[in-house]
Amino acid sequence: MxxxxxxxxxxxxxxxxxxxxxxxxxPIPLDHLDPYTLLVAVLLSAQCTDERVNQVTPNLWKLADNPADMATRSVEEIREVIRPCGLSPQKSKAIKRLSEILMEEYDGEVPADMEALEALPGVGHKTASVVMAQAFGVPAxxxxxxxxxxxxxxxxxxxxxxxxxxxxxxxxxxxxxxxxxxxxxxxxxxxxxxxxxxxxxxxxxxxxxxxxxxxxxxxxxx
CATH class of the missing domain: 1.10.1670.10 (Helix-hairpin-Helix base-excision DNA repair enzymes (C-terminal))
Incomplete structure (x- = not known):
């Protein structure tokens, strides 16, 4: 040996x-208010620093900080706010669509379920794991x-x-x-x-x- x-x-x-x-x-490096805003912040953090995300999200929460309001916003409005995070065309579409799905299928709540999260647009395994761990305390x-x-x-x-x-x-x-x-x-x-x-x-x-x-x-x- x-x-x-x-x-x-x-x-x-x-x-x-x-x-x-x-x-x-x-402390969780991404500023957020609840599971929904954490989910959106983690999605924004793909290929972007947490600092940058934290600079952008206060303006995004002013636009909408819940799925009901976000679902009524246009992709363009969302994109305008999140542009500094990079990949804004894909991310803005994903944020609008996942907000609609949360309203249609989950009564506006973020599901505490790995598979349900991974099925949302723009949410991969890592994002789902972060939300499970940090919003719901489920080991991930x-x-x-x-x-x-x-x-x-x-x-x-x-x-x-x-x-x-x-x-x-x-x-x-x-x-x-x-x-x-x-x-x-x-x-x-x-x-x-x-x-x-x-x-x-x-x-x-x-x-x-x-x-x-x-x-x-x-x-x-x-």
Whole structure:
């Protein structure tokens, strides 16, 4: 047995412990008022920073902050407000249509159901997972690019795909930690282990898990 890195179980224990001490509180990075506004904010955050989304959403909530009102707005009105987020043509259509569907099929409520959420326009598995975890407290492990990258640097997943990374992390970490942990990993990724700021040989978690790693750890993109 080589002693040039921590065993996986020890890596998992160290990561949990270190992230808990760094980020005992995990405020949701996207400003929102309720499950509906969270759903819309997460949809807007695709290929856009949380900061940018938080700058745009106050104006969007002025236009409409519930599905009944949003369904009456035109795609053009919505698009005008969300333009800074990028992909505004697709996102504005999705926001209007999902608001209509929530009115038609769910009495204007966001369903606390993974499959129902994933069936909404513009809502993929990751968005649905975030809403399940953060709006409804249902254990989920949404994997974004930060988590996908760090899981590889920390030797927790091969990074074959986002779906595989999610499976691996769900297997390694206790279910009651998932909702908090996914945010803790994102915060850590932004602060200490970013794409450019660390290459697997710089930050504290990388160097503790792999003290003898000399070469940058190549990671597969999500």
């Amino acid at each position: 080589s002693s040039n890195h921590l065993l996986k179980a020890d890596r998992v224990a160290f990561i949990l412990d270190r992230l808990e001490s760094l980020y005992p509180e995990t 492990f949404p994997v974004d690019t930060h988590i996908h990258r760090l899981a590889q640097r920390w030797g927790l997943s091969s990074g074959k795909s986002v779906a595989q990374t999610e499976k691996d992390l769900k297997r390694l970490f206790p279910e009651d930690k998932w909702n908090k942990l996914h945010l803790q990993i994102i915060f850590y990724g932004r602060e200490f282990c970013s794409a450019r700021g660390c290459d697997g040989t710089v930050c504290e978690i990388c160097t503790t898990c792999y003290p003898n790693r000399k070469k940058p750890k190549k990671t597969k993109k999500a």
